[in-house]
Amino acid sequence: MTLASKRRSLSLRIIIYIFAALWLLIxxxxxxxxxxxxxxxxxxxxSVANWTDALTGERTVAEYGQPFTDAGYEGAWIKEEFxxxxxxxFIVCFFVVCTSLTIGTLGGYALSRSGYxxxxxxxxxxxxxxxxxxxxxxxxxxxxxxEWNVWGILPTTIIVLVAINQPFTLWMLHSFFQNxxxxxxxxxxxxxxxxxxxxxxxxxxxxxxxxxxxxLFSFLLAYNDFAITSMLLSEDNRTMVPQIAAFxxxxxxxxxxxxxxxxxxxxxxxxxxxxLFFQRQIVSGLTAGAxxx
Amino acid sequence: MKHSTFIWFFSPTALAMLLFxxxxxxxxxxxxxHAPHKAVLVEVETCTPLVGCTKETSIDQEATRxxxxxxxxxxxxxxxxxxxxxxxxxxxxxxxWSGSENFNEFFKKIGNLxxxxxxxxxxxxxxxxxxxxxxxxxxxxxxxxxLHERLKGVVVFFSLLPFVITPLIGAxxxxxxxxxxxxxxxxxxxxxxDPNLSLKASTGLMWISLIVYGVWHAAPxxxxxxxxxxxxxxxxxxxxxQIDGATRTQQVRYVVLPHLMPLVSFVALxxxxxxxxVFEPIxxxxxxxxxxxxxxxxxxDLGGETRQFSSASATxxxxxxxxxxxxxxxxxxxxxxxxxxxx
Numbered sequence: 001m002t003l004a005s006k007r008r009s010l011s012l013r014i015i016i017y018i019f020a021a022l023w024l025l026i027x028x029x030x031x032x033x034x035x036x037x038x039x040x041x042x043x044x045x046x047s048v049a050n051w052t053d054a055l056t057g058e059r060t061v062a063e064y065g066q067p068f069t070d071a072g073y074e075g076a077w078i079k080e081e082f083x084x085x086x087x088x089x090f091i092v093c094f095f096v097v098c099t100s101l102t103i104g105t106l107g108g109y110a111l112s113r114s115g116y117x118x119x120x121x122x123x124x125x126x127x128x129x130x131x132x133x134x135x136x137x138x139x140x141x142x143x144x145x146x147e148w149n150v151w152g153i154l155p156t157t158i159i160v161l162v163a164i165n166q167p168f169t170l171w172m173l174h175s176f177f178q179n180x181x182x183x184x185x186x187x188x189x190x191x192x193x194x195x196x197x198x199x200x201x202x203x204x205x206x207x208x209x210x211x212x213x214x215x216l217f218s219f220l221l222a223y224n225d226f227a228i229t230s231m232l233l234s235e236d237n238r239t240m241v242p243q244i245a246a247f248x249x250x251x252x253x254x255x256x257x258x259x260x261x262x263x264x265x266x267x268x269x270x271x272x273x274x275x276l277f278f279q280r281q282i283v284s285g286l287t288a289g290a291x292x293x
Numbered sequence: 294m295k296h297s298t299f300i301w302f303f304s305p306t307a308l309a310m311l312l313f314x315x316x317x318x319x320x321x322x323x324x325x326x327h328a329p330h331k332a333v334l335v336e337v338e339t340c341t342p343l344v345g346c347t348k349e350t351s352i353d354q355e356a357t358r359x360x361x362x363x364x365x366x367x368x369x370x371x372x373x374x375x376x377x378x379x380x381x382x383x384x385x386x387x388x389x390w391s392g393s394e395n396f397n398e399f400f401k402k403i404g405n406l407x408x409x410x411x412x413x414x415x416x417x418x419x420x421x422x423x424x425x426x427x428x429x430x431x432x433x434x435x436x437x438x439x440l441h442e443r444l445k446g447v448v449v450f451f452s453l454l455p456f457v458i459t460p461l462i463g464a465x466x467x468x469x470x471x472x473x474x475x476x477x478x479x480x481x482x483x484x485x486x487d488p489n490l491s492l493k494a495s496t497g498l499m500w501i502s503l504i505v506y507g508v509w510h511a512a513p514x515x516x517x518x519x520x521x522x523x524x525x526x527x528x529x530x531x532x533x534x535q536i537d538g539a540t541r542t543q544q545v546r547y548v549v550l551p552h553l554m555p556l557v558s559f560v561a562l563x564x565x566x567x568x569x570x571v572f573e574p575i576x577x578x579x580x581x582x583x584x585x586x587x588x589x590x591x592x593x594d595l596g597g598e599t600r601q602f603s604s605a606s607a608t609x610x611x612x613x614x615x616x617x618x619x620x621x622x623x624x625x626x627x628x629x630x631x632x633x634x635x636x
Binding site: 224 | 316317432436440517591592
């Protein structure tokens, strides 16, 4: 590419930088705007009179004496007890990621080391399962869950999310384990290890990069889910995303939209931190899927 | 690996998928051909001395409850739900077919049936968003690839945000901006000099904003894939093209695009599957008056006080059939790849 960059004319370079700036604006501006606006009162965030009110916070000053207020956050976190939903979300995500990785690693490893025809059938079945919109499965869950009296509690949702996670986890880890040379565990088996011991002693120490990448995507799936959590959790056990959806129903009528805005910013913050620290893993995970898929 | 070892390793994940994916699909199929029990009616004859005897029909609460408890799935009704007005609406379609004079009129009337209206939105969304995502992702990837080395990391960081963000949250963030009192909403009103212009009031504008959301959310995914593909572009091919005097457009057309073609089909297929299930933006945009999708129907049937399992299940079955049709090309390719590898 060095040759190309040397020949780039000035006008082309300007166009490139303008386009990049435009793209950055499109990708990031909505978040910046919402973050800024979450410290204002509703009449500033949704300003009929003048859009610059949202920047300067005219009404916020009039109401609180300063251009920033944490009223939205206070309302969401303390009055509406959003912290309960935050805790629920992290419980769900923690157990989903741990369980999903444990059973997914075993399964993915087995798929990568067995050359029989049925591995392909299993992988294709997993692909079909991956394509099922989760909401289509929900109607299948609800009646049995009501019957067994397990509807609405966190463990049920965790198990369901683990299962829905499995097809993707299997594909990802399967292709990852295929890149670990078979000779490693074969030689351990020649030395007298059982398959499981070979897995434990030889494969586990070298598998972490792939497992961490897969874990990130499992986390995102559990964290971002709306269809399952909104349908399978009772009001007391809601995680963040269905709670935000519920805020919309109540706050639009009560005029506390800023609670929802504050909750949205709070729920988005962990994802930002995640991207900040794991950008490389996310990119490599996405591209690994593309190369193999 | 021996069969028995394989089973030991694979059984936990197989069990999870069997119980919570395969079994629910069966359960959905079964529920879609059942409806709740009708109430058991009893005739009671009450005789009062002067008036005489009257017969009254009333609901036998106890027998009804007993029947429901004994067979919670309901009574078998066959494909009745699939053909009713809320789903495929077979008889209505036939009526419209014979009643309309040309195709325009036919499609217009079909569009008033809920299932076909939702289908129209789902398909429009899927087949507009998918190509746009590929195009925008490709342009951004080409662009970022030409940036200075230090800037690339920053751009990739911000580009990932719309993609990793929770769909419902992403939809809300955009929705609040395009609200008629939000910054984009006011800007649009100002541009068109129409103070009453509101996205919420117009079906066309609502569809456009949902599509904008879809592209905004998924373009980063395409961008990251294509960007990674560009890193593996063989430099000698590009140099050879440059020496032959290829213009920049020709280089992109004849060297870069063919190199990225497998990735384009990968992104397109993933996008087809994901866009077909469009659902969260409709909730976030509060758009159900203007745009419904199959997934939204299921959500709507299951939520609320009256949970309509049969109707939701029938829609689920239809959605699953749709997804399978979209998926067939991928399945064929996977099968072929594996066969080539194993032989």
